Amino acid sequence: MSMIREIAKNKYLYALALPGLLFLIVFAYVPMAGHLIAFKQYRLADGIWGSKWVGFDNFKFFFMSSDWYKVTFNTIFLNGLFIVCGLGLALLLAIFLNEIRSMLFKKIAQSFVFMPYFISWLVVSMMVFAFLNTTEGILNRTLIANGLDGQNWYLKPGIWPAILTIIYVWKFAGYYSIIFLAAITGISGDYYESARIDGATRFQQIVHITIPLIRNVLIVLALLGIGRIFYGDFGMIYGIVGDTAPLYPTTDVIDTYSYRALRQLGDFSKSSAVIMYQSVMGLVTIMIFNAIARKIDKDSSLF
Amino acid sequence: MESSIQHVRSGKAIKVKTDRSLSEKVFVVFIYAFSGAFALACFLPFWLVFINSFAKESAIKVHGYQLIPKEFSLNAYQYVLHGKQIASSYLVSTTVTVVGTVLAVLITAMYAYVLAHPKVKYRNVLSFLTYFTMIFGAGLVGFYILIANWLHLKDSLWALILPYMLNPFFAFIMVSFFRTLPYEINEAATVDGANDLRIFFRIILPISKPVIATVGLFYALQYWNDFFLALLFIDNYKLHPLQMMIRQLISNINMSAYVGGSQTTYTQPLPTYGVQLATVCLTIGPIIFLYPFIQRFFVKGITIGALKG
Numbered sequence: 001m002s003m004i005r006e007i008a009k010n011k012y013l014y015a016l017a018l019p020g021l022l023f024l025i026v027f028a029y030v031p032m033a034g035h036l037i038a039f040k041q042y043r044l045a046d047g048i049w050g051s052k053w054v055g056f057d058n059f060k061f062f063f064m065s066s067d068w069y070k071v072t073f074n075t076i077f078l079n080g081l082f083i084v085c086g087l088g089l090a091l092l093l094a095i096f097l098n099e100i101r102s103m104l105f106k107k108i109a110q111s112f113v114f115m116p117y118f119i120s121w122l123v124v125s126m127m128v129f130a131f132l133n134t135t136e137g138i139l140n141r142t143l144i145a146n147g148l149d150g151q152n153w154y155l156k157p158g159i160w161p162a163i164l165t166i167i168y169v170w171k172f173a174g175y176y177s178i179i180f181l182a183a184i185t186g187i188s189g190d191y192y193e194s195a196r197i198d199g200a201t202r203f204q205q206i207v208h209i210t211i212p213l214i215r216n217v218l219i220v221l222a223l224l225g226i227g228r229i230f231y232g233d234f235g236m237i238y239g240i241v242g243d244t245a246p247l248y249p250t251t252d253v254i255d256t257y258s259y260r261a262l263r264q265l266g267d268f269s270k271s272s273a274v275i276m277y278q279s280v281m282g283l284v285t286i287m288i289f290n291a292i293a294r295k296i297d298k299d300s301s302l303f
Numbered sequence: 304m305e306s307s308i309q310h311v312r313s314g315k316a317i318k319v320k321t322d323r324s325l326s327e328k329v330f331v332v333f334i335y336a337f338s339g340a341f342a343l344a345c346f347l348p349f350w351l352v353f354i355n356s357f358a359k360e361s362a363i364k365v366h367g368y369q370l371i372p373k374e375f376s377l378n379a380y381q382y383v384l385h386g387k388q389i390a391s392s393y394l395v396s397t398t399v400t401v402v403g404t405v406l407a408v409l410i411t412a413m414y415a416y417v418l419a420h421p422k423v424k425y426r427n428v429l430s431f432l433t434y435f436t437m438i439f440g441a442g443l444v445g446f447y448i449l450i451a452n453w454l455h456l457k458d459s460l461w462a463l464i465l466p467y468m469l470n471p472f473f474a475f476i477m478v479s480f481f482r483t484l485p486y487e488i489n490e491a492a493t494v495d496g497a498n499d500l501r502i503f504f505r506i507i508l509p510i511s512k513p514v515i516a517t518v519g520l521f522y523a524l525q526y527w528n529d530f531f532l533a534l535l536f537i538d539n540y541k542l543h544p545l546q547m548m549i550r551q552l553i554s555n556i557n558m559s560a561y562v563g564g565s566q567t568t569y570t571q572p573l574p575t576y577g578v579q580l581a582t583v584c585l586t587i588g589p590i591i592f593l594y595p596f597i598q599r600f601f602v603k604g605i606t607i608g609a610l611k612g
Binding site: 003006010012013014015016017019020021023024026027028029030031032033034035037044047048089092093096097099100105108109111112113114115116118119120121122123125126127129130131135136137138140141170173174175178179182201202203227231234235238239242255258259262263268271272275276278279282283286 | 324326327330331334335337338339341342343344345346348349351352355363364366367368410411413414416417418420422423424425429432433436438439440441442443444445446447448449452465466468469474498499500503524527528529530531534535546549550553554576579580583586587590594597598601602605606
């Protein structure tokens with residue numbers, strides 16, 4: 001009763017929330033029924049409810065193959081590289097940009113480093129291709145011009161974690177550096193003033209004032225990344241690697257793997273088992289790291 | 304720090320009494336070199352795509368991609384712009400972006416306002432329902448079945464619009480903005496007899512322009528750049544957005560029929576690289592064109608988010 005009274009009292013407010021709430025129910029909660037398929041042998045004609053229960057068979061199938069280890073490792077390894085290198089370089093860039101006194105230089109540099117954030121992964125993929133393709137690519141042309149041999153980069157899985165990390169840093173360092181810069185700008189000038197009076201060099205000021213005072217921002221961003229470490233960036237990996245099978249050993253992440261299982265093999269049940277594994281692992285990860293964050297520093301935890 | 308900036312502005316930077324040691328100077332040079340090199344590396348791919356889209360196809364084939372092409376040609380653009388695909392893809396992308404952004408901003412703002420409203424008893428329940436979707440996803444299979452089999456939205460533009468209409472992350476950015484608004488506004492309007500709908504649309508929305516602009520840009524960018532939804536749900540090439548057109552050009556199958564429309568026949572050989580690069584330029588054109596404006600709002604929005612969230 002009290003619920004109805006509350007809703008009646010604020011009917012206009014709840015009416016405002018209704019479209020958003022409906023959206024969440026339809027597009028976020030209803031599809032969760034898809035997790036059931038992981039325990040069924042899904043057939044389109046029978047639908048989710050009518051298909052036969054098979055218990056954990058789909059999971060067994062996934063875990064028995066070497067695939068589960070490969071895609072899990074790739075997902076975590078690549079995301080780990082992205083978080084460490086991406087945030088590290090962004091932090092460096094923000095600190096450096098903050099030290100630059102020429103406003104014109106700073107403005108132009110900032111505009112350039114932020115630009116890659118705005119373009120789609122397919123455009124990035126085209127740019128990558130311009131650099132790496134075997135015959136017309138800039139890298140091979142440069143190598144050959146210097147008397148070295150060109151390589152077929154799209155057949156060499158070993159170097160792709162490095163390539164993808166470079167691409168990630170290129171695309172996101174500017175974006176993260178703006179978040180860091182916002183935090184740095186918030187630091188009171190008094191600290192630097194008194195440090196200068198004490199004779200601290202610029203480098204010492206960075207190490208002893210700037211970095212400790214934006215530590216929390218760094219922790220929050222790292223936690224946001226780690227919390228999603230089981231989720232590969234589908235747009236990035238599929239946009240750049242696409243269906244280049246020779247690169248799968250080092251670039252295939254859980255998201256691209258389940259996508260292919262669904263769209264190319266049409267195996268709903270297998271794909272669903274993989275996704276359920278991912279969702280559960282993702283949930284567990286975020287719980288663990290949030291608890292750790294709360295232990296270290298109460299302000300840094302996410303919830 | 305402020306004082307030294309003042310000095311730079313008044314042109315007396317060098318005169319400020321500083322006893323910079325050598326290592327200090329090296330450090331400053333390093334900072335400029337590093338930032339400058341990184342900025343150039345960020346810009347270079349844009350330049351290469353832009354300038355080589357005007358290169359003669361044979362020049363690319365012989366010399367590879369060049370910083371400044373040996374021979375220029377407008378061939379690629381003529382080819383792309385004559386075809387039917389670019390026009391229909393542009394129309395699809397623009398429609399999806401405009402309709403999607405307007406609806407998404409409206410729904411998100413309405414929802415976030417309620418989440419931030421102290422009068423709403425169940426706002427924490429709503430917040431949790433929203434937050435939970437960020438940490439436990441439905442996953443691809445359920446999502447695919449929902450759109451394709453239950454809502455029957457395959458090969459419909461709604462499949463490109465509806466799924467992105469409420470992004471929990473953007474909603475929480477708006478919530479933190481609405482929380483900063485003084486509640487007295489609300490009370491004063493209530494005393495004057497305005498109901499909550501009126502308060503929201505007549506008072507709250509107009510004073511929330513900064514956050515609406517920022518979140519709107521986030522949504523617009525997401526709609527414009529997305530290819531995931533089109534990849535899943537659009538098979539009819541007439542409904543391909545620009546991003547799908549690029550993807551199609553990368554996979555390179557039957558390019559001339561795809562770009563031109565099946566009836567068109569060309570006498571010249573197809574400038575494959577040129578067509579790809581020209582299409583990329585036409586796709587990122589609006590973003591680059593609006594970039595100064597976009598950049599300002601994004602920096603503002605990210606700064607709000609970083610300090611509050």
